[in-house]
Amino acid sequence: MDYQRYDKPDLTAAEPQASGKPTAFENVKKTLADQLDAAAEALGGKTGDQVGHEAVAEYGNQASEWLGKSADYVRKFDLEQADADVRECIRQHPGPSLLAAGVVGFLVGAMIRRR
Numbered sequence: 001m002d003y004q005r006y007d008k009p010d011l012t013a014a015e016p017q018a019s020g021k022p023t024a025f026e027n028v029k030k031t032l033a034d035q036l037d038a039a040a041e042a043l044g045g046k047t048g049d050q051v052g053h054e055a056v057a058e059y060g061n062q063a064s065e066w067l068g069k070s071a072d073y074v075r076k077f078d079l080e081q082a083d084a085d086v087r088e089c090i091r092q093h094p095g096p097s098l099l100a101a102g103v104v105g106f107l108v109g110a111m112i113r114r115r
Contacts, residue, residue: 041064
């Protein structure tokens, strides 16, 4: 089997194009990160107004912080690196990878059959 043809996939929507324009994946990343930031700011603003409910305000601030960190993670996410990491893991552990793929396929098939 020729594994090398999979090492350099064809240009997809997730990869940068030569024109320098953002790809669909980059647009989705930016939109998602912006929405997470907006939710973090809104939640942080609402929890700051809680008088007498310090515990609720503390949980709200923690959730706001997590949303902000999630936005940062989404902005820094590198699809090509994630793809390379998954491919390397599959190469190192082909048996468990095949088993996991079979289990996921079985579960998806079972869910589709129920509909």
